[in-house]
Amino acid sequence: MDEQDFFGEGELVAVLTTQPLDRKLDYKAPEGGCFRGAFVEVPLGPRKVLGVVWGKGRGDFDYSKVRSVNRVLDVAPMRDEMRGFLERVSEYTLTPMHAMLRLATRAPGLSDPPSMRKIYRLGEGEPSRQTDARKRVVETLTEYGGLAFTLKELSDMAGVTSSVVKGLVKQGVVREEDTPRDVPFFRLDPEHAGKDLTADQAAGADALRAGVRSGKYGTTLLRGVTGSGKTEVYLEAVAECLRMGRQALVLLPEIALTAEFLTRVEARFGSKPAEWHSGVTMTERRRIWKMVGQGGAQVVIGARSALFLPYQNLGLIVVDEEHDTSYKQDDGVLYNARDMAVLRASICGARVVLASATPSLESWANAEAGKYEKLELTSRFGEAVLPEMKAIDMRVEDLPGSCWISPSLQRAVNTRLDKGEQSLLFINRRGYAPVTICRACGHQIGCDHCDARMVEHRFLKRLVCHQCGETKPMPEECPSCHVEGKLAPVGPGVERLAEEAQTHWPEARLAVLSSDLFGSARALKEGINTIAEGGADIIIGTQLVAKGHNFPLLTLVGVIDADLGLQGSDLRAAERTFQLMRQVAGRAGRSEKKGQALLQTFQPEHPVIRAILSGDELGFWKTEADERRHAGVPPFGRMAGIILSSPDVQQVFDLGNALARSDGPLRAIGAQVFGPAPAPIARVRGRHRVRLLVKAEKSAPIQAALAQWVGQFKLKGDIRLSVDIDPQSFY
Ligand SMILES: [Zn+2]
């Protein structure tokens, strides 16, 4: 039977709301009826809440007592494909539907009537007295024909104060009109300014265009070394999507990258696309949400939640830097944006481009298995080539304690300084020192709320917990033995490294790039621009510098501690270190000057370090894939993490043990449970955390079994349980 599409007045409809209820609620269709998918306002107790008409009502409730839908909202109804997508994500991530709907309606004021704003255009009247300022306003309006402007635009362009414009309105020279605030975005022109592509890039662009033209689902892994022009290539797929009248979404891993990217898109297509991330104003979010649904936004550049916008006709999703771990984070729903992009595209017949210089093992394995198409860009754009990579064996370097820049690295920096070129010293640790220890009693200063050590931030003059954000001033005396003046920093952070660099090179201009040292994304962007233009001789940076920023004058990268990421028991430690080192090294020599990357390491013969140095990427992936295949872990097996947390340590362990004992539903599908064990950070914000890990074969129906397994228990008191399918790390 076909699903019913329209419900006449008084017919029962099932409405999904954003409220935490375990079912959809029946309502009577309002006057004039409503379509399936309609966004509605419904009464719930004394409140009015947002909902979506999901289908026919269940009718298991006294009809006379069923309340009516208040009204249908003035926004495009949710499309079938979107409802299907939300249901599939909900099943996959074991997230209740109300939370999915919340994620899909994260724009305020959707139920408000469209708000209006004033615009100004040329009127019929003549000014009573002509002044230069008045003349400029009339000239500006005449020059742009019938176009309308906001008050600010018009006064800025004419170079007058807004009262001049207001004066002309009174005389009828300028007309003031009300127009809806949520206006469409400017059209993007796919033919605006095509870039000259190298043969390699042109071939890649052709393949991606053909995929988009097919109008069918498919995923391509676009692999290109840093500087190979991946962006230019996938923007041609966006162009093809625009020619076909479909919408495109480009996901970026970090807001700081958006500004630079928007400029590139504008250069290619003549206008700015829509921009969706946490830094966008609330009014703008509502405008984007509505326009995406009506087709008034052709291209969206955004963070992972842009995946849940109500596209009218989505034809392409690009996931840039697809390996980036920030695609998997908690938005209230634990999902991996890369994987969900593939799911969404497969539902709506769109193409996916996963772009990276250093793909994730998951994507690499999918490409090897033929599930994804593979595209490789080998030559770097222009003359530049990949930097030469070498290890500095720290076991033989003569280095005093509490110094981290080896003599060999110092010499390499000196050479760059003499030539007027830039160097980057990389350390993946924010703050001054990761540990503060008492030299009298050995006490290490920890966070009061977490089982984490506090990190000294000298710029802030405070200790900061990187787990929960708690800060406190550096104490004068040891909190444990109360001896004064014995607290000492241990180990390097980016601030301490800058201090050391200052002593070696007092004349050099230093710039420290760490996410916490800039007040806003804009300030950060400006800082990066200044550096890129030559405003610094030596850059001291954290992971932030690894992400796509372009420093054309940079010819040397020195990695202070290449071994840092290899410690710890994380499944992806090797993969991450490999990716990070390759990305950081790729910052050097991006213009015509050849670059060099030097890795300080105590274990130069470690397989991961050797793979990084030799540039044998294929060899690395194969070894890593073999190891994971043997261990039956992702991407060759399934895993799920269960985190229990509570202020009461006994309570979490009791529930953890009870879960481990009642593993029947998991054993039924051949899955194993490990734990409970204290989570690697065993206490965060005063809550004790216990972790269980579930491991299953790749084909096992793990979601259903997990739901049944945890469903055996009712959560009492303040205890929380969260399920993380395909965990990225085991925190
Ligand atoms: Zn002490």
Ligand SMILES: [Zn+2]
């Ligand atoms: Zn803390």
